[in-house]
Structures are given as structure tokens and as C-alpha cells.
Amino acid sequence: MKTLLSEIKKCTLCEPHLDLGANPVVSAHKNSKIVIIGQAPGTKVHASGIAWNDASGKQLRKWLNVSDEDFYNVENFAIIPMGFCYPGKGKSGDKPPRKECAPLWHQQIFDKLPNVELVVLIGMYAQNYYLKSKAKRTLTETVDNYPEYLPNYFVLPHPSPRNRFWFTKNPWFEKNVIPELQKRVVAILK
Template sequence: MQNLLSEIKKCTLCEPHLELGANPVVSAHQNSKIVIIGQAPGIKVHNSGIPWDDASGKQLRKWLNVSDEDFYDVEKFAIIPMGFCYPGKGTSGDKPPRKECAPLWHKQLFDNMPHVELVILIGMYAQKYYLKDKAKRTLTETVEFYPAYLPAFFVLPHPSPRNRFWLTKNPWFEKEVLPTLKETISKIIS
């Protein structure tokens, strides 16, 4: 696993398309139990090199009901984005994750993590890639349908502060989905 992670950290495949250059952000361990697959690092994470080291990460840890210590324990959580490098600024938020990373690296990472019990798919890019035709038409429908993807996958919206309107429009998420998520996580990591 260490050799693979070193290889990923040196990857410059999409560098010509990245405004700030390549800086792959990923964390995993052969004993990881839960894999978090999000979109791509934001500018703050690009600069720190620490996955989910931003407001979205704070919100995600709250949703999971885990401490920073547990979240960054690689034997508990592997953090593997769809795109490992900051894709740059788009018209409304960041650009989509680069398409090269997941096909190139995800299977190799999963092949080195035989103890994974749950994969958390955050946002439409991860959900469409992993659920394929089982993903619903919209992210909202997919998240509403979350029990159908268990026990292998748990689907979530992005925890970005930009999604506060989505959370306001969909109060069922905090009432119904988050308690199940917290209970599922707690059982796996305790």
C-alpha cells in the first residue's frame, strides 16, 4: 500500500489541466474499514495537503459523529476523492474533478484494502461512478433512496456550506438519514 500511495503522490498525469499544478491528496491503509469518496480537494486542502481540512470537512465529521482523531485514523477511514488534485475554480464553485484519477487509481487502492466494510459516496460524481445505472436521476432522489445501497454504500450530498439551501429544502436528510449514518459509522469503528 505504501508503494501505491507514493506512486499516487508523484502522479502528474493531469498537471497540464491544473491551474495550481498537481498535488494529489489521498489517505488509505490496508486496514481501512470505511472509504470516503468525495469530489476533489478544494483550494484549502490543496494548500494544506490534509483531506477535508476545511468547512466541508468539519461538517462531514459532524454528520459522521466522529472526532478529528478518528476521522484521520487511516485504519478507520481511507479518503479517496474522485479527483486527487484541486481542479481549479469554475463559474460557480470549483471545476469538476478530473476524470483520469478514479479509473487509474481507485481499483488499485481497493485491491489493497481487504477490510473495507462501507464506502461513503459524497456527491453526484462519486455516486454516478460507483452506482452506475442504480443512481437515480438527481442527487436528492439518490440520497432519499439511500437504504437500497446499504450495506456496501452510503450516499450523501456534499457537506459544503454552499449546500445549506439543499439541507433547508430537504429536512428529512437530517431527521432520517443522519441518525442511520451515525449509527452505521459507530458500529464499524468502535
């Protein structure tokens, strides 16, 4: 695993397309139990090199009901974004994750993760890639039907503060989905 992660962190395949250059952010350990697959690092994460080290990460840890220490323990959580580098600024928010990372690296990482009990798919890019035709028409429908993807996958919207309108419009998410997520995370990390 260390050799593979070292190879990924040296990757510059997409560099010509990246506003801030390549700085792959990924973490995993052969004992990782839960895999977090989100979109791609934002500017704060790009600068720090620490995944989910921003407001979205704070909200994600709240949803998971885990401390920073537990979240950043690679034997608990592997963090494998759809795009490992900050993709750049788009018209409204960040550009989509680069399409090269997941096909090139994800399976190689998963091949070295024999103890994974749950994969958390955050946002449409991860859900569409992994669920393929089983993903619903919209993210809201996919998340509302989260039991269909268990026990392997747990689907979530992106925890970004920019999504507060979605959270306000869909109160069932915090009421029904988050408690189930927390129950599963606690059971796995025991």
C-alpha cells in the first residue's frame, strides 16, 4: 500500500489541466474499514494536503459522529476521492473532478483493502461511478433510497455549506439517514 500511495502522490497525469498544479490527496491503510469517496479536494485541502480539512469535512465528521482523531486514523478510514487533485474553479463552484483518477487508481487501492466493511459515496460523481445504472435520476432520489445500496455502499449528499438549501428542503435526511449512518459507523469501528 505504501508503494502505491507514494506512486499516486507523484502522479502528474492531469497537471496541464489543473489550475493549481498536481497535489494528489489520498490516504489508506491495508486495515482501513470504511472508505470515503467524495469529489475532489478544494483549495484549502489542496493547500494543506489534508483531506476534508475544511467546513465540509467538519460537517462530514459530525454526520459520521467521529472525532478528528478517529477520522484521520487510516486504519479506520481510507479517503479516496474521485479526483485526487483540486480541479480548479468553475462557473459556479469548483470544476468536476478529473476523470482520469478513478479508473487509473481506485481498483488498485481497493485491491489492497481487504478489511473494508463500508464505502461511503458522497455526491453524484462518486454515486454515478460506483452505482452505475442503479443510481437514481437525481442525488435526492439516490440518497432517499439509501437502503437499496446497503450493506456495501452508503450514499450521502456533499456536506458543503453551499448545500444548506438542500438540507433545509430535505429534513428527512438528518432525521432518517444520519442516525442509520452513525449506527453503522459505530458498529464497524468498535
